[in-house]
Amino acid sequence: MAATSSKLGLQASQAGSLRSYPQIRTTIPKRQMSSAIISRRPRAPSHLLQASSLALLATNPARSTPPPSFFAPSVSRSRNASTTSKSDPRSDVLDWNTFFNLRTSRRRYALTSSIITSAGSTTAAIVAFSEIPDLANTVQSIIPTDPFVSMGVATFGATFFGWLIGPAFGNTVWRLLHRSRLPEFTIKEKAFFERIKKHRVNPSGASTNNPVPDFYGEKVGSVAGYRRWLKDQRAFNRKRGGSYPTKV
Numbered sequence: 111m112a113a114t115s116s117k118l119g120l121q122a123s124q125a126g127s128l129r130s131y132p133q134i135r136t137t138i139p140k141r142q143m144s145s146a147i148i149s150r151r152p153r154a155p156s157h158l159l160q161a162s163s164l165a166l167l168a169t170n171p172a173r174s175t176p177p178p179s180f181f182a183p184s185v186s187r188s189r190n191a192s193t194t195s196k197s198d199p200r201s202d203v204l205d206w207n208t209f210f211n212l213r214t215s216r217r218r219y220a221l222t223s224s225i226i227t228s229a230g231s232t233t234a235a236i237v238a239f240s241e242i243p244d245l246a247n248t249v250q251s252i253i254p255t256d257p258f259v260s261m262g263v264a265t266f267g268a269t270f271f272g273w274l275i276g277p278a279f280g281n282t283v284w285r286l287l288h289r290s291r292l293p294e295f296t297i298k299e300k301a302f303f304e305r306i307k308k309h310r311v312n313p314s315g316a317s318t319n320n321p322v323p324d325f326y327g328e329k330v331g332s333v334a335g336y337r338r339w340l341k342d343q344r345a346f347n348r349k350r351g352g353s354y355p356t357k358v
Contacts, residue, residue: 309343
């Protein structure tokens with residue numbers, strides 16, 4: 111009896127000591143529990159998932175098209191701008207062949223304008239000398255020679271003056287007609303003259319047998335013409351150095 115009473119007292123003391131300590135509880139967050147529960151669920155095979163998604167798309171084709179986004183109008187405008195810039199020939203960079211063609215056309219405009227202005231100035235001088243006697247007397251006093259010679263010299267002066275002012279009118283008309291390509295043409299022309307200055311020969315060694323080949327590059331009208339011009343410059347340097355081949 112004493113032994114059983116001692117055992118019961120020991121168990122009661124142990125129970126009291128356990129009640130005195132706080133109970134420790136492990137709490138698991140709800141998010142982790144939900145993820146753990148979801149991870150425990152069985153997953154369907156990948157080929158079944160793909161088949162189900164294709165079936166949904168077939169039954170509801172409206173879902174296959176993506177919803178309109180905020181940047182869709184801007185993207186379409188940028189694409190339209192790129193297509194229009196590609197289709198517009200003026201947006202292309204000016205190449206060398208086009209540059210030489212424009213340069214040739216400008217020279218033709220200047221030449222045509224010089225012919226027109228020289229003819230007009232000559233006609234105006236002849237009419238003025240024949241219709242205004244005071245003007246003829248003034249010319250006779252300035253050039254005291256035979257009247258026929260003095261009138262001829264004055265007429266030739268008027269013709270030469272018209273020839274000189276002709277390119278100004280021709281270049282103005284050409285610039286108005288090609289004003290869209292004028293900035294690119296100016297850049298190309300500057301680069302072309304820089305190349306001419308760099309590769310042209312020294313004219314100090316020129317002679318009657320070895321003249322300077324197109325010192326300013328005015329006769330260059332194409333890329334092939336520019337290459338020919340470079341060959342002429344090299345040939346001039348070889349002749350000036352005495353290394354040109356002799357005729358047999």
